[in-house]
Amino acid sequence: MLEELLPNVEWDRIIDATIETLYMTGISVLATFFLGILLGLLLFLTSKGNIWENRAVNLVLSAFVNIFRSIPFLILIVLLIPFTRVLVGSMIGENAALPALIIGAAPFYARMVEIGLREIDKGVIEAARSMGAKTSTIIFKVLIPESMPAIVSGITVTAIALVGYTAMAGVIGAGGLGNLAYLDGYQRSRNDVTVVATIVILIIVFILQFIGDFITSKLDKR
Numbered sequence: 001m002l003e004e005l006l007p008n009v010e011w012d013r014i015i016d017a018t019i020e021t022l023y024m025t026g027i028s029v030l031a032t033f034f035l036g037i038l039l040g041l042l043l044f045l046t047s048k049g050n051i052w053e054n055r056a057v058n059l060v061l062s063a064f065v066n067i068f069r070s071i072p073f074l075i076l077i078v079l080l081i082p083f084t085r086v087l088v089g090s091m092i093g094e095n096a097a098l099p100a101l102i103i104g105a106a107p108f109y110a111r112m113v114e115i116g117l118r119e120i121d122k123g124v125i126e127a128a129r130s131m132g133a134k135t136s137t138i139i140f141k142v143l144i145p146e147s148m149p150a151i152v153s154g155i156t157v158t159a160i161a162l163v164g165y166t167a168m169a170g171v172i173g174a175g176g177l178g179n180l181a182y183l184d185g186y187q188r189s190r191n192d193v194t195v196v197a198t199i200v201i202l203i204i205v206f207i208l209q210f211i212g213d214f215i216t217s218k219l220d221k222r
Contacts, residue, residue: 008190013180018200020094021176024166025204028101029159035106036158037151039065040113041139051135065107073165076104077172097174101165109158116150117143149220156212160205167201177201 039061045051046058071079077100081091084099120143128142144151170178177197185194 006192006196008184008188008192009196013184014177014196014200017175017177017180017197018204021163021166021170021178021201021204024094024097024101024169024174024176025159025162027098028105028162028165029155031098031102032105032109032158032162033155035102036109036155037113037144039106039110040117041143043110043114044117044143045135045139051129051138065110067107068103069107069111071104073100073104073168074172076100077169092173094175097166097169097176100169101162104165105158105162108161109154112154112157113147113151116147116154119150120146149216152212152219153216156208156216159208159212163201163205163208 042052043058043061043065046054046061048055068076077097080100080103084091084096087099088096090096124142124146125138128138133141166174166176167178167181170176170180171182173179177200181194181197184190185192185197
């Protein structure tokens with residue numbers, strides 16, 4: 001019955017493409033998580049009234065974040081071709097998509113982290129400072145724990161966006177479900193392949209959203 005409905009679908013290829021998509025998403029989410037938190041903390045700490053207040057540094061960081069989160073992903077891939085070739089040695093394959101995925105997502109996530117940090121009660125930070133807490137203690141014992149629900153919620157949104165980015169990267173040869181849907185589905189007029197690839201992407205998105213919502217609800221003390 002399934003073969004009649006989906007005559008062109010090769011399940012081995014679907015599985016391989018799914019693994020490639022999960023690989024690209026997993027690596028880029030992990031890198032984005034750490035880079036985004038670092039950038040978000042720097043944006044917050046160097047802003048007016050905070051521990052490392054520095055207008056010049058904050059302006060440079062803000063400009064970097066705003067520029068890279070504003071560039072459409074497909075254009076970013078093209079702009080990063082020379083950098084990607086130096087770093088990876090190729091523009092084909094799942095590893096070739098990673099630089100653009102990370103550089104495209106980290107600034108976006110950094111803003112979410114900064115927003116989460118700004119929502120922390122100033123009194124909590126001031127209390128820690130008045131007790132002589134070191135900057136590292138304030139960061140790891142106050143800022144990150146207090147903003148953790150926002151951090152997890154933000155990385156969930158970013159992870160879902162990255163799944164979409166991997167599909168776009170697949171169109172230009174990065175592999176994964178996007179590549180399969182475009183080359184084997186759309187270009188060869190195999191609509192069943194495109195539909196199955198799309199359904200698998202949606203399942204991945206739903207799973208990510210469920211996991212993110214579950215963790216956020218457990219962390220949220222309100």
